[in-house]
Amino acid sequence: MSGRERERLITQRQTSDRQHHGFLFSGIGCGKTLTADTLLGQSSHLRPPASSRECQVWRASSEGRSLSVVETPRWYWRGEQVEADIQAETRRAIDLSPQGPLVFLILIPVGEFTEVEQKIPDQLEQMFGRSVLHHTLVLLTCGDYLMSRSLDEYLRQEVGLQEVLRRCHGRCHVINNRKPHNRQQVITLLEEVSLRGRGYRLIHISFHSRHS
């Protein structure tokens, strides 16, 4: 599938089936699996171990919605580019998700933003087309690390993260996977996504390169 075809597909899906939500995660150590657990209200202990180089798809009903969560492989960078085979597997995530609107989530742990995360928007555009950032939301994991700070206070200190947020049209949400029973954080996220086009699948892509 060409880049243009993939972009067209993403755009078309925003107006299709409103039942499912897909999430794509990429990177390592940024809380992809635990976030999938929190969103789906499940425990990863029940799951087979995920390969670090292949997409993993999880489906469940959560908060009255049918969700599809795709955990994409860890992004290994070679300079400004993610490795070609990892890009190919990440693109495949769209094929693995059920029909319906898609939302891409960039997962970044609180306190872990580096210059590598700044490359993510460009890389996403290259992989999924220029419109992808209209369907992208920054999801800050490890919300417990905010401690007593408000999100605004934290963001004020993170100039690079502000730029990524600007590219994603300011869409940002915080999740604390240490409190999976806090369903309000999930409901708020799903509502935020729903504002993007009522009834979609969410695709969350998260990237963290601390170990690259």
Ligand SMILES: Nc1nc2c(ncn2[C@@H]2O[C@H](COP(=O)(O)OP(=O)(O)O)[C@@H](O)[C@H]2O)c(=O)[nH]1
């Ligand atoms: N304190 C805290 N730790 C988290 C949170 N989310 C994930 N972690 C930790 O981050 C590490 C990586 O989590 P995991 O979900 O396996 O990340 P993945 O490699 O991106 O799938 C684990 O040690 C988790 O316990 C969070 O919200 N708060």
Ligand SMILES: [Mg+2]
């Ligand atoms: Mg994982």
